[in-house]
Amino acid sequence: INFVAADDGVPEPEIIIEVLKGCRNNNDYALATxxxxxxxxxxxxxxxxTWPYIMQEIGPTMQELGISTLKEMGYEEPELWxxxxxxx
Amino acid sequence: MTTLNxxxxxxxxxxxxxxxVAPSRNIALTSVNRDAPAxxxxxxxxxxxxYYPGKEEYSPVIGHREIVGHGEIPxxxxxxxxxxxxxxxxxxxxxxxxxxxxEKGDWKLLSLEDKKTxxxxxxxxxxxxxxxxxxxxxxxxxxxxxxxALMFLGVSVIGFADPQYEPxxxxxxxxxxxxxxxxxxxxxxxxxxxxxxxYENNKFKPTWSIFTTKETSKSVKTLSEKE
Numbered sequence: 001i002n003f004v005a006a007d008d009g010v011p012e013p014e015i016i017i018e019v020l021k022g023c024r025n026n027n028d029y030a031l032a033t034x035x036x037x038x039x040x041x042x043x044x045x046x047x048x049x050t051w052p053y054i055m056q057e058i059g060p061t062m063q064e065l066g067i068s069t070l071k072e073m074g075y076e077e078p079e080l081w082x083x084x085x086x087x088x
Numbered sequence: 089m090t091t092l093n094x095x096x097x098x099x100x101x102x103x104x105x106x107x108x109v110a111p112s113r114n115i116a117l118t119s120v121n122r123d124a125p126a127x128x129x130x131x132x133x134x135x136x137x138x139y140y141p142g143k144e145e146y147s148p149v150i151g152h153r154e155i156v157g158h159g160e161i162p163x164x165x166x167x168x169x170x171x172x173x174x175x176x177x178x179x180x181x182x183x184x185x186x187x188x189x190x191e192k193g194d195w196k197l198l199s200l201e202d203k204k205t206x207x208x209x210x211x212x213x214x215x216x217x218x219x220x221x222x223x224x225x226x227x228x229x230x231x232x233x234x235x236x237a238l239m240f241l242g243v244s245v246i247g248f249a250d251p252q253y254e255p256x257x258x259x260x261x262x263x264x265x266x267x268x269x270x271x272x273x274x275x276x277x278x279x280x281x282x283x284x285x286x287y288e289n290n291k292f293k294p295t296w297s298i299f300t301t302k303e304t305s306k307s308v309k310t311l312s313e314k315e
Contacts, residue, residue, distance in 0.1 A: 002170055002172055006169070024195070027191050027192045028191075029195060029206050029207075030206045030210035030211060031210070034171055034172055034210075038171045041219070066194060066198070068200070073203060
């Protein structure tokens, strides 16, 4: 996942589906949400165009696996305020 | 960087442990024995948690957190460039063990709270929170303002209190001698000091009163008498 995040673009839906299935095989739910956050933020300034498109493509697999969307989790906006390590 | 320094000391502390060699990816996938308990005196691994070779070496540094990645030093960071670090964030607990067993089953049965606790167990903050502004600039500007205020206080109170700290060019004697010299030399006849002095009558023109206070006006009168 770190290599996918280092790439200079939003990953294709097929890749995303494979990663989510890998998370399911390893029984790691937190990793799936983290990966979805990464995919969303990869859009950068054009997040409003890329993210809905990807949600369309992934929607069926997410319902199959039972992963809830980021909006339901409330992770599209910051949830907690944590002190930045550089400012301590 | 402190954790990396500590990791360098850890092998020396555990002298009987073998040196941990980073395995390649294929080997790691096949050699992990998920049912094996911990062999050394550390806490027994709870059911549902992973056992990874080399875990005991890092336990004095990491504590009871799981190592999830492979091929690198386990070190937790929250950043967009390295979104999935090699270790989880929270330590191993009994309640977490039950959640992990639940996680092995169908994910649709997990409630929202379960999902959130699972996330927070692995990660400290969401990536959105990493992007959120911290408001640190207010502290910087505030501290600077306080220091500047103290500086101005010090200069005004200490700098102007004792005549010892005044430069000699500020005293009236010096200024009078200066104006006398300038008028004699006829400096700045168009826009400056010589234009404000009436050479025929040896007086200052009325516009000169802008630059005088009660103290200087006395010395100016003496000057004009001298001329």
